[in-house]
Amino acid sequence: MVFKRGRRVSSSAQVSMEYLIVISFVFMLIIPLTIYFVGQSQTATGEVNTAQLEQVSRKIVENAEKVYAFGEPTTFTLKVYIPDKVESVTIANNEIEFIINRDGSPSSVVEIFPMNVSGSLSTHQGIHKIRVQAINNSVAISEVS
Template sequence: MKKRGKSKAQISLEFLIVVGFAFLLTIPLVIIFYKQSENINIEVTASQLDKVVSEIRDAADEVYYLGSPSKKTVTVYLPKGVQSISVTANKIVFVVDSPSGDYELVKWSAANLTGSIQTYHGIHHVRVEAFDTYVSITD
């Protein structure tokens, strides 16, 4: 009878060792998955912002070339992480927060630009309007 109890204890111990080993292998996989998903989120945000700035710049160039009193409304989605937006001279500058530090996303326009866009995340209806000497961009 004693032999049988030792066998059950050995099986239990082996089972615990196998489960512990599987758990130890799972932890690095979870960490790798988390890091990769974080990197993908950063890339998606950067891509969305690049598209947003390009759409606004393209609308500004379009109304500039059409001349006064051209107007256009662009509907864009701003993701989280935009700290500030400046529209001055002939450039649009987005300052974006990321885990690796802040960076600037700059797009140049053929037109002299003025205006402001709010930085809250979500849907924005950006109005782009051409005047005699400049293009106004407002949210």
């Protein structure tokens, strides 16, 4: 036993107290690091989702150009992956626009077509079958069930 200013303190109590101090110090390091890495992970996820939408929109535009060049009644069917947090898809005139929620704020991915297009796509996450079809000097884009 160790005496400290008139009190008796056992060595096991001292070891326990040192152990608690070490553990609390470790937690003080781990918690901020965890918060930082979770934030970085969410940022990376948003960037990946945006990159996937850019790839999808480019693929749709490329296939629409081919279908338009071949003329009516050419039809292509694509399989594309729509990521999470897509809020809306607009296909009109000569552009396709995806609105995605990135870190709480909307961000848009836009691709321009060299011809008139029309159509609609759903926004749910997952693999979608998309029909790209030449109709009357324009291109129709729709989802296949």
